[in-house]
Amino acid sequence: MKSQPQIITRIIDAIRDHQTFCVVGHLRPDGDCVGSQLGLALALRNEGKKVVCWNEDAMPQKLKFLDPDGLFQKPKPGQKFDCVIATDCASFERLGKVGPCIADRKLLINIDHHESNTRYGDLNWVSAREPSSGELIYRLLKIARWPITKLIADNLFTAVSTDTGATPELASVTVQYSVLSDQTAPVITGRTPAPGATGLALSTAVTIGFNEGVDPSSVTATSVRLYASGSSADVTATRTVNGSTVTLTPAAPLAAGTVYTVSISTAVTDLVGNPIQTPDSWTFTTTTTFTNTPAPTISGSAQVGMTLTATLPPWTPAATSVTWQWYADDVAIGGATTSSLTLTSAQLGALITVRATGLASGLTQQTRVSLPTTAVTQPQVTAGTVSITGTAVVGGTLTANPGSWAPAGVSLAYQWRRGGSPITGATSATYHPVAADVGQTLGFSKAFFALA
Numbered sequence: 042m043k044s045q046p047q048i049i050t051r052i053i054d055a056i057r058d059h060q061t062f063c064v065v066g067h068l069r070p071d072g073d074c075v076g077s078q079l080g081l082a083l084a085l086r087n088e089g090k091k092v093v094c095w096n097e098d099a100m101p102q103k104l105k106f107l108d109p110d111g112l113f114q115k116p117k118p119g120q121k122f123d124c125v126i127a128t129d130c131a132s133f134e135r136l137g138k139v140g141p142c143i144a145d146r147k148l149l150i151n152i153d154h155h156e157s158n159t160r161y162g163d164l165n166w167v168s169a170r171e172p173s174s175g176e177l178i179y180r181l182l183k184i185a186r187w188p189i190t191k192l193i194a195d196n197l198f199t200a201v202s203t204d205t206g207a208t209p210e211l212a213s214v215t216v217q218y219s220v221l222s223d224q225t226a227p228v229i230t231g232r233t234p235a236p237g238a239t240g241l242a243l244s245t246a247v248t249i250g251f252n253e254g255v256d257p258s259s260v261t262a263t264s265v266r267l268y269a270s271g272s273s274a275d276v277t278a279t280r281t282v283n284g285s286t287v288t289l290t291p292a293a294p295l296a297a298g299t300v301y302t303v304s305i306s307t308a309v310t311d312l313v314g315n316p317i318q319t320p321d322s323w324t325f326t327t328t329t330t331f332t333n334t335p336a337p338t339i340s341g342s343a344q345v346g347m348t349l350t351a352t353l354p355p356w357t358p359a360a361t362s363v364t365w366q367w368y369a370d371d372v373a374i375g376g377a378t379t380s381s382l383t384l385t386s387a388q389l390g391a392l393i394t395v396r397a398t399g400l401a402s403g404l405t406q407q408t409r410v411s412l413p414t415t416a417v418t419q420p421q422v423t424a425g426t427v428s429i430t431g432t433a434v435v436g437g438t439l440t441a442n443p444g445s446w447a448p449a450g451v452s453l454a455y456q457w458r459r460g461g462s463p464i465t466g467a468t469s470a471t472y473h474p475v476a477a478d479v480g481q482t483l484g485f486s487k488a489f490f491a492l493a
Contacts, residue, residue, distance in 0.1 A: 046168075049166065055150065062092045063093050064093075065143065068097055073201075075108075079108055081126065081128060087312055095142070122146045127152070129154070131153060132159045133159070151167070227315060227316075231250030231286075243295045248287065251287070251311075255284075257282040265289065267303055276301070278291045296402070331356050332357050338352050340352065358401055362400045420451065424446060429483075439473075439483065
């Protein structure tokens with residue numbers, strides 16, 4: 042059995058650790074150069090990598106059938122890459138104008154079959170025993186277990202057949218090409234959530250992992266399904282394919298306390314059209330409880346006549362409705378069942394708390410209690426500048442002007458006085474002097490109380 046050089050493993054590991062790639066080749070590209078570049082670039086793209094394929098010179102007209110997507114392009118300065126891979130290029134200088142355009146890179150990999158190769162890469166796999174670089178790329182893909190599509194196979198066959206010439210090796214290369222096409226059915230290797238999982242968040246997405254790349258066009262609403270058990274309607278979800286991973290992301294939160302079924306049909310195929318051998322399905326159950334329930338908070342001043350306001354931070358899952366109950370020293374305040382409370386003298390000296398009970402369909406209701414306020418006090422009152430206006434004659438009108446008092450929400454009571462003694466019934470802001478007031482000193486006193 043042919044041994045596997047350690048450098049191949051290092052190259053595969055490096056590729057898996059990076060995301061952005063540029064595959065480059067030598068000036069005046071021939072069939073081996075074009076086929077190696079495109080074969081590798083297509084394989085990387087199928088693995089979910091971001092790939093460009095650059096060469097200073099245009100592809101020969103007779104080889105353009107190998108690049109229906111126009112991946113083979115001239116270099117563009119000013120771009121950054123995690124990894125640059127040079128194929129079939131014996132020296133860095135033979136990259137021509139591509140060289141300066143790939144300076145901003147983390148890693149340079151050199152894969153070539155020329156004995157004269159100068160080993161200019163950070164990782165160098167040079168095997169002069171191979172008649173073409175296309176055979177090295179083929180070997181790399183097989184060891185990495187990356188799928189070889191028909192288009193990749195066309196590129197690799199072009200590489201090996203045009204660079205080996207009419208030699209005895211060509212017969213074996215042609216036989217080898219006959220087995221390039223993958224005929225192995227894809228296999229599911231990962232299921233998330235795990236089959237039978239319970240208590241899952243309503244934001245749960247489903248991922249299905251395969252042992253090879255999946256054809257995105259085979260992943261549809263009928264081939265990969267998500268539905269509540271017993272329901273005839275599927276969950277509205279976005280289906281995405283990233284290499285060998287299929288993800289279903291529901292458009293809205295799932296229902297609580299519900300059993301969901303994931304179903305995969307044999308319409309799902311790999312990149313060369315091989316379907317999975319048997320349908321697959323499993324179930325999971327969403328949570329029946331709130332998973333994150335922060336307590337309510339109280340804002341406002343704990344003073345008689347002031348209003349306290351309760352706020353409930355977002356819960357997970359979201360509470361669809363909330364009920365409130367205010368407490369004074371842990372005794373429920375009658376009728377105080379909204380998110381605000383105006384304090385009265387009945388709460389003077391008490392610690393105020395509020396309890397919020399969250400509800401949502403399918404979830405067990407939960408109640409959370411706020412931290413207490415400070416003890417309720419009377420408001421600190423600042424008196425205004427008082428004065429009396431009007432004419433002090435019998436039958437005239439005197440008006441008491443209290444000025445501006447603080448805080449807002451304070452009411453005033455009035456008491457008019459004659460010679461320092463209260464005048465019976467004279468308790469409004471105005472007073473009409475009578476005969477008994479003649480020769481007397483009139484005034485008024487104020488008393489305040491908080492609105493209750």
